Amino acid sequence: PQDLMSDLRTFVAGATRAVKTNPLELARTALSILKTLPAARDAVLEYFCTLFDSAVSKYVTQIEVSTSTSGHEDATIVEIHVVLCSFVSSNPKAWAPIISTWSLELLGELSSRYAGRAHVPLSASLNETLQLWMSCRATRTLIDITTQCLSCLMHSDTESCINALLDTSVAHSPHFDWVVAHVGSCFPHTVITRAPKLNSVVGILGHLAGSHFVDIRSALLELFQWSLEADHHEADGENAERPATVPFLLQLASLSPTLLRALTTDVLHTLTPSMLPKLAALAPGWCDYCGGSRALEDLIVHLALGCEQGGTQILKLLLDAASPVDDTVTSVPDSPASASVKATSREILELLLQEIDHLLRSTMPGSYTIPLLSSIKQEITVIQPLLLSRDPLHVQTAVRLLGLLGYHSTAVLVSSAAFLLQRASTDDHLAALVRLVTGGVCNSTSASQSEQENGCLYKSGCLAQALEQAIRNNAGCILGDEGGTQPLPEQLWHNVARLLRWEYSGKAPSIRGGLISRAVRCNLREASDHLCAVSDSRLAHAVATALDLAIVGDKSSNDVYMLSVQFTLLMAKAAVTYFFLCVSEKDDLVRLRGVRLCCCLLAHLSSHSPPARSLALRELLEGSLFRSHSRLFGANLPPLIRAPREDVELLCENHKQGTSVMLAQRHSSVFHTGVIGYGPRKTQPNLSQDPDTVTRCTQLLIEVIKACCSTGSETGSEQSQTQPVSLDAITTVSLLLVELISPDVMYNGLPWPEEEFCKVTVERDLYIRRLFDDLPLIWHLMSLVASYRPALCYCSVLLRALTATLLAQWGSAAQRAQHNDKLLATTTQVLELMALGQLLPPPLSSLRDVIPYLKPQEVVQLLRDCVWNYLRDHVPSPALFARDENGLMWRDATLARPEPQYTDTLRSTMQNNIQHLGTLYSQLFPPTSSDSQN
Numbered sequence: 038p039q040d041l042m043s044d045l046r047t048f049v050a051g052a053t054r055a056v057k058t059n060p061l062e063l064a065r066t067a068l069s070i071l072k073t074l075p076a077a078r079d080a081v082l083e084y085f086c087t088l089f090d091s092a093v094s095k096y097v098t099q100i101e102v103s104t105s106t107s108g109h110e111d112a113t114i115v116e117i118h119v120v121l122c123s124f125v126s127s128n129p130k131a132w133a134p135i136i137s138t139w140s141l142e143l144l145g146e147l148s149s150r151y152a153g154r155a156h157v158p159l160s161a162s163l164n165e166t167l168q169l170w171m172s173c174r175a176t177r178t179l180i181d182i183t184t185q186c187l188s189c190l191m192h193s194d195t196e197s198c199i200n201a202l203l204d205t206s207v208a209h210s211p212h213f214d215w216v217v218a219h220v221g222s223c224f225p226h227t228v229i230t231r232a233p234k235l236n237s238v239v240g241i242l243g244h245l246a247g248s249h250f251v252d253i254r255s256a257l258l259e260l261f262q263w264s265l266e267a268d269h270h271e272a273d274g275e276n277a278e279r280p281a282t283v284p285f286l287l288q289l290a291s292l293s294p295t296l297l298r299a300l301t302t303d304v305l306h307t308l309t310p311s312m313l314p315k316l317a318a319l320a321p322g323w324c325d326y327c328g329g330s331r332a333l334e335d336l337i338v339h340l341a342l343g344c345e346q347g348g349t350q351i352l353k354l355l356l357d358a359a360s361p362v363d364d365t366v367t368s369v370p371d372s373p374a375s376a377s378v379k380a381t382s383r384e385i386l387e388l389l390l391q392e393i394d395h396l397l398r399s400t401m402p403g404s405y406t407i408p409l410l411s412s413i414k415q416e417i418t419v420i421q422p423l424l425l426s427r428d429p430l431h432v433q434t435a436v437r438l439l440g441l442l443g444y445h446s447t448a449v450l451v452s453s454a455a456f457l458l459q460r461a462s463t464d465d466h467l468a469a470l471v472r473l474v475t476g477g478v479c480n481s482t483s484a485s486q487s488e489q490e491n492g493c494l495y496k497s498g499c500l501a502q503a504l505e506q507a508i509r510n511n512a513g514c515i516l517g518d519e520g521g522t523q524p525l526p527e528q529l530w531h532n533v534a535r536l537l538r539w540e541y542s543g544k545a546p547s548i549r550g551g552l553i554s555r556a557v558r559c560n561l562r563e564a565s566d567h568l569c570a571v572s573d574s575r576l577a578h579a580v581a582t583a584l585d586l587a588i589v590g591d592k593s594s595n596d597v598y599m600l601s602v603q604f605t606l607l608m609a610k611a612a613v614t615y616f617f618l619c620v621s622e623k624d625d626l627v628r629l630r631g632v633r634l635c636c637c638l639l640a641h642l643s644s645h646s647p648p649a650r651s652l653a654l655r656e657l658l659e660g661s662l663f664r665s666h667s668r669l670f671g672a673n674l675p676p677l678i679r680a681p682r683e684d685v686e687l688l689c690e691n692h693k694q695g696t697s698v699m700l701a702q703r704h705s706s707v708f709h710t711g712v713i714g715y716g717p718r719k720t721q722p723n724l725s726q727d728p729d730t731v732t733r734c735t736q737l738l739i740e741v742i743k744a745c746c747s748t749g750s751e752t753g754s755e756q757s758q759t760q761p762v763s764l765d766a767i768t769t770v771s772l773l774l775v776e777l778i779s780p781d782v783m784y785n786g787l788p789w790p791e792e793e794f795c796k797v798t799v800e801r802d803l804y805i806r807r808l809f810d811d812l813p814l815i816w817h818l819m820s821l822v823a824s825y826r827p828a829l830c831y832c833s834v835l836l837r838a839l840t841a842t843l844l845a846q847w848g849s850a851a852q853r854a855q856h857n858d859k860l861l862a863t864t865t866q867v868l869e870l871m872a873l874g875q876l877l878p879p880p881l882s883s884l885r886d887v888i889p890y891l892k893p894q895e896v897v898q899l900l901r902d903c904v905w906n907y908l909r910d911h912v913p914s915p916a917l918f919a920r921d922e923n924g925l926m927w928r929d930a931t932l933a934r935p936e937p938q939y940t941d942t943l944r945s946t947m948q949n950n951i952q953h954l955g956t957l958y959s960q961l962f963p964p965t966s967s968d969s970q971n
Contacts, residue, residue, distance in 0.1 A: 047063070047066050061113050082139045085117060086146075088113060122181075129186075141183055147176060148170070148216065180216065187202075202217060254300075257299055264283050280325075283319070284327050285326075294343060297344065305350050334388060342409050353419075355382050355385060360383075390434070393410065393441050417452070420439065439453045447499060454474055454500060458533070460528065461532050464535075475547040497559075504533070526573070526576050527579035529579075530576070533553075537583065539553070561587075565611035577619075589641050608638070616632065616741055620734045628737070643746070644748065650766060654746075655773055670731060670813070671728075671814060738814070738817075747760040748763040772831055784797075787833045789913075792901065798838070827875075829876060861889060865889075868885035881939065886957055887943070895946050
């Protein structure tokens with residue numbers, strides 16, 4: 038009683054609109070009171086009158102103003118319909134008189150109140166009026182309730198039922214004629230005698246289905262197939278029963294879920310698109326038993342929604358009939374009958390999707406289960422390929438259906454989006470992906486800004502999960518593709534890049550706000566690991582392009598996405614790995630495109646993260662100097678020594694070594710491992726790279742290092758090449774060269790010691806010199822450092838080691854009459870570096886032009902007096918350089934003019950070789966006034 042009073046107070050407050058309540062919940066409360074509190078029945082039924090009146094008014098208004106909107110009334114009316122019908126079915130004697138009287142009176146009032154409206158004049162025909170009111174859910178529900186009540190009363194009190202119907206007709210004539218006509222068509226004499234049999238059949242079959250389900254399935258299938266046969270030799274009665282068979286089966290299925298399952302199990306498998314024209318020819322006869330074509334369609338939709346299995350078969354049957362695209366569907370001719378089948382199939386398909394959408398919108402997620410959706414969810418792999426169909430209807434239907442499934446299960450939405458990300462090959466496929474992710478049941482144009490932001494985050498999260506799943510699937514495709522059935526691994530990243538371009542272009546409003554870029558940035562770890570692991574250049578280019586678009590962002594705007602330090606380091610390492618893969622490319626165009634993309638990535642990462650710059654520079658230098666990639670840059674690797682690869686049978690080989698008498702601890706009892714008898718192991722020289730290839734790879738490496746050292750914030754590849762280089766970054770390069778090349782941490786400072794001190798560092802100096810000889814790339818890196826003064830000062834230890842070895846070599850060469858070309862070239866390179874870095878001021882900076890004409894002992898004297906002694910007394914320090922008005926660092930030649938003790942040796946040596954160096958001598962030592970007087 039206490040709960041009853043609470044429900045009563047809730048109902049009164051809601052019905053009088055004293056308190057705002059949910060209409061659906063209020064209707065359920067009213068239905069509960071209607072059953073449990075007889076005194077309140079009139080009040081509840083009066084409240085229901087207001088609900089139906091509101092629904093009819095809205096329906097009429099929509100027709101008059103040509104609009105179409107859905108509200109809460111439909112869900113409420115459906116609930117009232119279901120519950121009232123259950124009352125009548127469970128206890129017809131008690132409920133049928135009450136509900137039938139109420140429904141007849143309400144139908145009469147509504148028919149009279151809205152007569153002449155909705156573009157249907159009072160003089161309209163009965164068919165027009167009947168079509169108008171049967172298209173309205175509220176009046177169609179009332180007439181269905183009335184029909185069910187009358188069907189329960191006709192067998193017991195026929196006269197009273199007819200009198201009640203006629204009394205209402207007299208009170209509301211002629212507006213009530215459509216009700217009389219419809220009820221009369223439902224209750225002719227044959228139907229009156231059939232009605233109790235239908236209920237009996239449902240009960241009997243429902244009882245037998247528990248133990249004889251297979252037999253019932255077979256019987257229903259035979260009955261269905263018999264109804265489709267045409268036998269002109271049968272009696273008239275049997276011919277008349279054939280058109281009523283399918284409506285009879287549909288009514289059976291609507292009254293019992295068990296019979297519906299039995300009917301769909303076998304009958305559904307027999308239906309094919311080729312049978313639909315035959316069914317369409319029989320459909321007009323079925324409509325006579327179902328109350329019209331619209332009622333038949335509603336019944337079919339209702340039964341389809343209740344199918345617990347075969348959902349994908351229903352969907353594909355409707356799709357193949359509505360828009361056949363397969364080559365196998367050729368039996369449907371292009372005729373008026375075929376056009377009718379297509380139109381009807383499209384209409385039923387649309388009604389089915391609309392009803393699912395309506396049911397999901399009117400309930401909370403997870404609170405209502407649609408059997409058809411559950412059936413389709415179990416066979417989701419059958420629906421997903423429809424997303425790649427060439428037919429727009431197939432794609433649109435699959436998108437809508439998967440979106441509805443995603444309302445209850447995010448996993449379905451994620452897996453479907455991942456499926457499309459991997460396999461989409463056209464813009465239409467990607468548009469379907471966007472609709473799938475951005476659509477859904479929860480969308481509302483009237484949502485607040487916070488709700489829209491939350492919705493955008495939810496969609497971005499779903500897409501991020503889909504991308505993560507697609508990346509994992511992609512890794513599986515790379516490991517093993519069974520029979521080539523898997524999609525191309527790079528297709529995923531091509532699609533991601535295309536979606537990012539759509540987002541940045543602003544032409545797709547549904548993905549504005551960073552929907553795609555946020556999803557990609559959530560998977561930077563997976564993407565960077567993927568880029569580091571791949572060996573296929575096409576896949577690597579696709580991944581790098583997508584990451585460049587995601588990280589660099591919209592190049593037309595000023596928005597810059599800031600990565601965390603962890604992700605920045607991951608991306609920097611991945612970009613370096615990608616660079617070495619690019620320089621290994623054979624195609625020049627692909628190589629250049631990849632390196633340009635790598636420059637763009639590293640320039641962006643380095644300009645916003647010093648740790649990323651340091652890591653990238655270290656990885657670039659280590660990889661190009663000391664790892665397997667060094668061969669691309671001209672490294673002279675030692676020859677490989679390999680053992681013979683021939684298969685050796687050790688037992689046979691040891692038998693060959695045996696003698697007739699095996700003595701212990703003798704050579705004859707010692708076994709060997711199978712390498713005896715093949716001679717010394719063979720060396721395999723490394724194949725040297727083409728000089729042009731080495732030059733191109735070296736130039737590309739220098740460009741990438743410059744990109745890492747750029748100071749600008751521009752993100753485009755063209756802009757990054759024109760940005761000024763950071764002096765601090767070049768200094769980092771010089772320090773890294775010292776760290777990687779010099780094997781000792783001692784004596785790595787800037788000062789040059791006495792020449793005698795070289796005896797202490799001779800081993801280190803020789804090691805450094807050997808690296809310069811074996812790795813020609815170091816010379817190019819040193820030239821890069823020397824170009825940005827005063828960074829070469831930090832490489833003083835390397836120059837000192839080279840000079841020390843050159844002094845020793847030229848000293849030993851003094852015993853020979855001719856020059857060593859390689860030694861001369863090395864000396865020239867060292868002097869060029871010092872001149873380029875302005876470590877040697879004029880005229881010492883021109884030593885490289887003098888030594889080719891000198892004897893070895895003269896070269897030794899110049900290196901000792903003009904280079905070593907000068908740098909010993911003038912430490913190559915960055916403090917010697919000043920910044921000019923253009924921001925460049927220079928060493929003033931007028932202030933750094935060397936003293937005579939550093940130039941006299943050069944002067945006298947050039948005078949001794951004046952026949953070769955006369956012109957250069959006049960330039961380096963122009964005559965002065967004191968010289969002319971002497």
